[in-house]
Amino acid sequence: MYLTKEEERIYDGEHGWANQICMKILVRLGELFSATRLIPISSAHISGVSYKTLGDAPAEFLERLADADGKARVKATLNPQSFDPEYLEKRLPKHIREKQFNILRQFEKMGFTQSLTCTPYYLEKPKRGSHLAWAESSAVVYANSVLGAWTNREGGPSALAAAIIGKTPDYGMHKAENRKPNILAKVETPLQNEAKFGALGIYLGKILEDNIPIIQGLKNVSEEKLKQLGAALATTGMVNMFHCDIHLEGGKMEKISVEAGDIKRTIEDLSTSSKTKPKLVFIGCPHCSLNEIRQIATLIRGKTVEAGTEFWVCTSRYVKKKAEDYVKKIEKSGGHVLTDMCTIVSWTEMLGIKTIMTNSAKTAYYAPTLNKVETVFAPLKQCLKTVLER
C-alpha cells in the first residue's frame, strides 16, 4: 500500500500512539482488501456506543485512546446508546448509567458529535459521491443506495480509526466498478406498507449474500420505506447497496423473483407471537424521520395509549426538536418520544418487557435474541390500533 510521507510519519509514531494505532488499523485492513492507498473521507459514523452491547472491554481501549490525545479529524457521529436520558435513565441501576456515561465521555473527549442516532443522515445529509467511513449497517445501505454517498460497511473500531485519521482505505464500495448491480430481483407483488418493504429486505438479504441487486417492481416508494428495506437487507445479508432505478440496464445477470407468498411467509416468521398482548409498541428502528413522527401524530387523532402498555417512538434529539408540535401530540396520548437510544441495544428485560410489537423488520429479527422477548411484526397503522384505546 502506498503511503504519503505524512501518512508514513503517523505510521511510525511521530504523531503519538493514538494516531499510530489508528493508522496501523487502516493500513492493515487496506492490505487485507488489496487497497493501494488511503483516501480522505468527509465523515465517519461510529457503531458500538451502547454499554449493553459493548460491555466493559472497549471502555479500556477508548480511555487509552482519549488519554493519548486521539482526536477526530473529520465530522464523526455516534450510534445510539442504551437508554433515553429523560424517561428510561432513572429506571436503570446506577452502575449501568455510569458505565454508559463513561463511554460517552471518552468519545466526547475525542471530539465525536454526541448525535446518538443510527440515522446521522437526518442531521446532515452527505453529498452525493462523497466518501464516508460509516459503521451501522442500516445507515451504510441508506448512504450508498438512497443518498448516493460511498461507504464500506465499517466495523466500530475501523470507523473509529478512520475518524481519527480522517481517511479510509480505498477498496470495495469506494470503487465505481464494485457498485454496479450484479443480480436482478423482480418483486411480483405490491408492497403496500413499510413493513412489507422490511420483509422484502429480510427475504432478499438471506439470498443475496454480498451481491448488489437491482430491485424492480417497487411502487409508492418513499425514502422511509427504502430505509426499512435497506436496514432489513443488512440484517440478514452482507448487502451494502441496492439499486431500484428502473432505467438501469439489467444486462445479462442472474434473476430472482419475489412472490406474494415469500413476503407473507417472511412476515409470519418475524412474529414469534400473535396472541400475547404486547407490553411495548415500538416505532423508530431505524430512528424516525420528521415525516414519520408527523405521520404518527396525525394517526393518533387525540386517542390515548392503553393502560399497562408502553408506546415508544425513537429518534434523534435533532429530529425531536424539529418535530416539537408532533411530539406534544404523541406525548399527550401517553406515548414517549425517546432520543439517544435504540430499543434493541437497551435494557428492555430490566423493565419487564416480554413482548414487543414493531413495524421494523430489523427489530423483529433481532429482538428475540438481543432482548429475549416475543415479537409481533406489523405495519405502523396496525401498531397504533393495538396500542391506542378504541
Place this chain on the structure above:
Amino acid sequence: MRQVTLNGRAIVEGRCEAQALVSTKPISFLGGVDPTNGKIVEKNHDLNGEYIKDKVLCFPHGHGSTVGSYVLYSLASKDQAPKAIVNQTADPVVVVGAIIADIPMIDRIDINQIRTGDTVEVDAYAGVIKVLKRRET
C-alpha cells in the same frame, strides 16, 4: 522428527515460542470468549472450556461483532491474551483486535498441520511458523 515449517503472511509483527491451541471452528470474541479470563465459552465450540492465555491460538478465522476486537485488547491488558494468533484467512475483527492488543499475528497458514499441544515457534516478522515439538501422544 522432520521439522514442519509453514509459510504465511505476517500481519502484526512479533515473535514467540509457545504451545498451540488449535480449533477447526471460527471464533467470535464477543460472546464466545470470556473477556475477564480468556476462557472459550461459546456453546458447541471444539475449544469450549479452554483458556487462550499464553497459547499460540490457531483457528480458521473470526466471526461475529466487530466489538470482538476490543475483547482482545481487554484480554491483553489483563495479561490473559494468547501469545500469538494464527489464522487460515484473516478477517477485520481479529486483525484490528491483534493490532490494538499488540498480539503477533500470521495468516494464510494451513492450520491442519498444527495440533493442540504442539510446541511452535512463531516469527510474525517473516510470517513463518515452525512446529518444534509434537505433542506427546
